[in-house]
Amino acid sequence: DADVTQTPRNRITKTGKRIMLECSQTKGHDRMYWYRQDPGLGLQLIYYSFDVKDINKGEISDGYSVSRQAQAKFSLSLESAIPNQTALYFCATSAPGGSYTFGSGTRLTVV
Amino acid sequence: GQNIDQPTEMTATEGAIVQINCTYQTSGFNGLFWYQQHAGEAPTFLSYNVLDGLEEKGRFSSFLSRSKGYSYLLLKELQMKDSASYLCAVWIYNTDKLIFGTGTRLQVFP
Numbered sequence: 061d062a063d064v065t066q067t068p069r070n071r072i073t074k075t076g077k078r079i080m081l082e083c084s085q086t087k088g089h090d091r092m093y094w095y096r097q098d099p100g101l102g103l104q105l106i107y108y109s110f111d112v113k114d115i116n117k118g119e120i121s122d123g124y125s126v127s128r129q130a131q132a133k134f135s136l137s138l139e140s141a142i143p144n145q146t147a148l149y150f151c152a153t154s155a156p157g158g159s160y161t162f163g164s165g166t167r168l169t170v171v
Numbered sequence: 172g173q174n175i176d177q178p179t180e181m182t183a184t185e186g187a188i189v190q191i192n193c194t195y196q197t198s199g200f201n202g203l204f205w206y207q208q209h210a211g212e213a214p215t216f217l218s219y220n221v222l223d224g225l226e227e228k229g230r231f232s233s234f235l236s237r238s239k240g241y242s243y244l245l246l247k248e249l250q251m252k253d254s255a256s257y258l259c260a261v262w263i264y265n266t267d268k269l270i271f272g273t274g275t276r277l278q279v280f281p
């Protein structure tokens with residue numbers, strides 16, 4: 061099994077729909093992150109969590125929300141999806157100061 | 172603010188050596204990471220530098236100069252499978268987060 065698992069791998073949804081992207085990790089780390097990646101813009105941090113009770117906004121949190129259900133689970137929600145949220149979304153986990161381990165990504169298309 | 176610059180694209184020939192540069196201006200620096208990302212896949216860890224100097228790991232080496240805000244990734248004996256994007260990321264001390272550059276897309280030709 062992968063260290064970081066993201067579901068779904070691909071999703072097409074309509075404008076205005078609510079959608080949840082899920083992430084689970086088996087590394088036993090407290091820290092988890094959600095990034096989006098757009099061509100030419102690199103990885104941009106949406107939300108991050110340093111433990112179950114500590115959740116923080118990243119650089120581009122507008123339009124997104126998160127839930128840390130357990131140490132191993134961190135989900136990202138788009139309450140009302142819009143086309144410019146079409147992107148590749150990555151979840152990651154790390155030990156403090158350590159390298160990030162990324163999931164395989166979710167390719168989201170909003171039509 | 173945080174600013175990390177890398178060239179957008181580079182090309183090289185199989186068997187050659189290529190150097191990918193990264194310059195950064197950040198508030199708080201605790202180390203620099205390099206990741207490799209093949210198209211549509213997850214980034215994977217390549218190297219980490221926290222002290223000035225060169226870190227060598229097989230065909231890949233990474234260099235850091237903290238005083239100059241500069242790093243490079245050196246890839247030797249290029250192979251076709253090295254065609255990928257290479258991401259420079261700075262670990263920001265006071266926020267304990269990684270900030271990524273936009274990545275350098277490397278194409279290796281036969």
